[in-house]
Amino acid sequence: MSKMDKITAFVSEIFSSAQGEGLNIGRRQLFVRFCECHRKCLYCDTAVERTEFVSIEREPGSGKFESVVNPLTPAKLLDLLVEMNTPEAAHDDLFITGGEPLLQADFLTKFLPEARKRLNLPIHLETSGDLPEPFSKVTEWIDHVLMDIKLPSVTGEPEAWEMHRMFLNIIEREEIGATIKLVVSADTSDQDLSESAELIHASGSQAAVVLQPMTAASKTSRVPTAKQVLTWQSEMAVALGRSVRIIPQCHKMMGLL
Numbered sequence: 690m691s692k693m694d695k696i697t698a699f700v701s702e703i704f705s706s707a708q709g710e711g712l713n714i715g716r717r718q719l720f721v722r723f724c725e726c727h728r729k730c731l732y733c734d735t736a737v738e739r740t741e742f743v744s745i746e747r748e749p750g751s752g753k754f755e756s757v758v759n760p761l762t763p764a765k766l767l768d769l770l771v772e773m774n775t776p777e778a779a780h781d782d783l784f785i786t787g788g789e790p791l792l793q794a795d796f797l798t799k800f801l802p803e804a805r806k807r808l809n810l811p812i813h814l815e816t817s818g819d820l821p822e823p824f825s826k827v828t829e830w831i832d833h834v835l836m837d838i839k840l841p842s843v844t845g846e847p848e849a850w851e852m853h854r855m856f857l858n859i860i861e862r863e864e865i866g867a868t869i870k871l872v873v874s875a876d877t878s879d880q881d882l883s884e885s886a887e888l889i890h891a892s893g894s895q896a897a898v899v900l901q902p903m904t905a906a907s908k909t910s911r912v913p914t915a916k917q918v919l920t921w922q923s924e925m926a927v928a929l930g931r932s933v934r935i936i937p938q939c940h941k942m943m944g945l946l
């Protein structure tokens with residue numbers, strides 16, 4: 690058994706679609722969604738539990754899924770992705786998401802270098818942005834990070850400011866392209882927004898900052914009003930001295946995965 694085969698990960702989905710969040714909206718990406726998450730955000734719309742099978746949508750947008758038994762070795766995951774990364778699909782990027790993919794950092798240290806060689810695509814990582822130590826293990830293979838700053842007034846969870854601060858510092862030190870996403874709901878507190886602006890400012894990050902209005906989810910429907918979101922956009926832009934964008938989850942509008 691090779692080193693590549695000793696470590697495994699649970700993956701919930703593999704599919705090809707257009708990015709629906711953040712500044713890279715619309716880019717065609719090959720998605721890998723890892724199981725498991727360390728958080729329980731109130732607005733979470735993703736099933737994060739380990740699944741017995743990986744669901745693979747080979748024909749993009751078809752809604753027809755093939756099942757492959759979990760867990761996967763890095764080599765097996767790569768073989769599945771290579772099969773899907775046809776020239777006809779014209780992927781712009783490989784997009785690693787979850788759950789929280791950094792919970793699989795040891796797996797990623799084996800998988801990402803090979804993915805870079807065999808897929809020849811920029812590698813994008815979506816993360817909750819609060820696991821700096823596992824993040825530091827994989828930075829050399831990451832081209833872009835879509836990171837959250839989790840607002841306690843929105844997630845219903847304890848604050849993670851220090852972890853976010855360390856995470857932002859790694860992005861700056863390693864000069865990784867990044868988008869910072871703040872999900873906002875009707876319950877967003879001014880204190881959380883000013884704390885976030887301070888964190889971003891102190892890190893020196895020039896990453897794009899996106900306010901993503903919460904969409905109604907199974908556990909909450911505290912969707913913010915237009916007035917709230919526009920007020921927060923102005924306040925944040927003034928605090929940072931640069932543009933802040935409002936971008937909703939667009940894949941849901943288009944019925945994309």
Ligand code: SF4
Binds near residue numbers: 734788
């Ligand atoms: S970090 Fe993401 S996947 Fe995890 S609970 Fe929060 S919204 Fe869901």
